[in-house]
Amino acid sequence: MSQTVSSAIAWWARMRGDQPAVVLAGEVLSYRTLQDWSDRVAAMLVGAGVEPGDRVAICSTNSLAYVALIFGTIRAGAIVSPINFRYKPREIAELLETTEPRLVFAGPDQVAALREAGVSPRDMSMVEGLREGRRATAAYDPEPDWPVVIIATSGSTAKPKGVVFTNRTMTAYAANWSIEEPSAPAGSKVITMAPLNTSAGFVQLVHYTIAGCTLYMEPQFDPARALDLIQRERITCFAAVPAFFEFIAARPEFANADLSSLKLVTAGGARVSRQLLETYRAKGIVIRQIYGQTEVGGNATIMPAHLAIDMPEKCGWGGAFIDIRVVRPDGSDCAPGEQGEILMRSPGMMIGYWRNPEETARALRDGWLWSGDIGVLDENGLLTFVDRLKDLIISGGLNISAAEVERVVCEFPGIREALAIAAPDPKFGETPLVVYHGDAEVDVAALIAHCDANLSNYKVPRYVAFSADPLPRLATGKLSKPAVRELYTDAHLRLPKVR
């Protein structure tokens, strides 16, 4: 069992058995307990007929049992298939159709949706019940190249794509950051706020446990709690979107807060402004811009701290094991200052999309990952992220595929055509705004009810605008999203919030 996620957990169980691996709502899971618990889970899965390569789907909010089930599944050689706990039955059914899991586990609040999607889930309490018990071990070891997870991502298509990581890619990802960032050695304390079904939540959990750190899992973002936790637990690593850092800084207790424990502070998803940088620098903290995406393993590049002070918006130059290029459509390298598509290459990137050879061939070409993001390198090779080619709305750190929202909105009777664009939102950064055209205005409450029934709540449009004229088109016959964005730049200021 070499270079597997499970071998790293076994190592830390020996080296730092009593150190907490995960702390969730005050409840502590030590590396020793994690090791024993996940071994029992693995044995249970094998006993239930799970074979290497089978998928084990999990639909639940974060819990220690969820953590044990993840590592137990990986130990059994099976593939974790997280299901967004916010998903509606139709979204679940579409995901299950491609993952075809051997077993499905559900938290108490998710059971009904899964049943409606046509499966009979097992209860998470079954995993909870294995926290104590006799030592048990799966009869075989996982192999480095066995896949460990399928993470659903929102792309420019209406249906999510599943990113596949293996033991080898995830351990290589962790190894890169261990080499590059001495600020996060074993024993570091990390706050994570993302659900385990997201790329950020899953990757942080696996990365930092491979590295022997302690994760403080927060059920949601609460600036006062975060500030308190950082000081009380002497947190060393904190990653979030810039808006979260702004909320924390806006707390009255921020002025006197002792943040001296923080060694690695990163922000992604939006630009770090100079003002935000300066606010934290006054506290002795340099917020470093990151760039990455699920497909590359998570983060691809972090701005070096000494450079971030002068250029807070830049994202660094790749990593010890991570190469970055910016290219023209024909694949040739852009000149410094010239915008192009960001390409990345690393041993931590995905092996492909689950059961999707066409999309895989499109994303992985000649060993390089084509990100679908637009960036620019300066004369020193430092990357600046410019825009995403993929049509996404990023709301509260969650990616929403505009195409998926449009598909559901267009099903509503009376809607001839509709586009979903991002409206600025003080709380979530962005939120979906739908512009539609039809013969007459539709009943917006009924439209929102239709969206509620078919989309997770964070994807449901918050603003709806009616256009009496057909929406603008490109000469190719397609709707012109740039033209609609321009026409509706300030629409959120005039329109009522419909949810």
Next chain:
Amino acid sequence: MTKAPSQLRVIPPHVPAHLVFDFDIYADARVGSDVHQTYSAAIADAPDVFWAPQNGGHWMVQRMDAISAIATDPEHFSVREMQIPRVPNPPFFIPLSLDPPENLPYRRAMAPMFGPVAVKAMEPRLRAWAGEIIDAALQKGTFDFMADVAKVFPVSVFMELMGMDLSRLHEFRDLAERFFENQNDAAQIEALSGQILGVMKALIDEKRSTPDDKLMSHFIQADMGGGRTMSEDEILAMSFVLFLGGMDTVTNVTGFAYQQLAQMPDLQARLMADAEGLSGAFADEAVRMFGVVNTPRLVVKDIDLMGVPFREGDMVLNLLPIGSRDDRKFDQPHVLDIDRKKVAHVTFSTGPHLCIGHVLGRAEIKVLTEEWFKRVQSFSLAADKPRPFRTGTVMALEALPVSVNAAS
């Protein structure tokens, strides 16, 4: 395990059971490289108009009379949507997606440039291109008729027609080729469409300052009624439709026809002996037998027609190539017979959206055939080489490897 809607057979309550017949227009296992024959055979036992539950569920119309009835009834059967299965925000093409009378001014603007007189005037240029392209292919001995002849010829004709700078031939050909090869790659198509429109936009600017007698200059000046001329966006949209319509269609009709001709040495000998005399009849029969466009319609108003309950929101696919092989209209419809008495077919559709390029398309095949048999004694399918194809709203032959005996 539940199935997502996309995998389901969709049969709405208004569709009677006796009209349901399984057929996947994109990937039916019964269809082979001889697409037309195998497609016809697969649905031979299906009703004249039937409901295929695959791809979201839609009607399919295989008889010529039924096709004509639907194509000439825009009140019930609209061109507003042409995607199967239906998609959110379907693309909108001028004038293809406009029902009459809105499409008429655009057709009137194009018509003079596509009539018999204009096409006749273009013939020497068609001939020169055909000769040059065939000569280049023949240098290779065994070659892919699709890549080396059928795909490049219509691009050259398009450039000629529009009045484009022919020194940029290879650049534009390459662009067109990549466009049609990347049909399933939305991002590539978007990038390539942008480049093609960029070329068209530059052409508009050029023709505004130095007009000529070619199509683009004509678009710029055309009176759309009441002295109105077309906006730049309208011209770009029209040019794009001509680009789409002028390439894949002629390319594939020619390809399928030559696939058949490659297997008919006797017909080759006759054409070799009298290309000029017989090429017109060959082109006519090629067009009748090897149509490649199936035209979708959206039902916008309920109607019961021919015993079929068409309901608002239903998609309908007119199988023009199958309709042109209707055994109620043609004796031995699947035999390529250049001595056949000329009878109306529906390859080019009929009614308000009759293909505007039908005279030009036929002329291209006729001229190409004449030039081919000036240079080729006989040809046959290259043994054991696969001939991939695709079906759907446009049917295409993706490769046609041939072995050629050059004329002495």
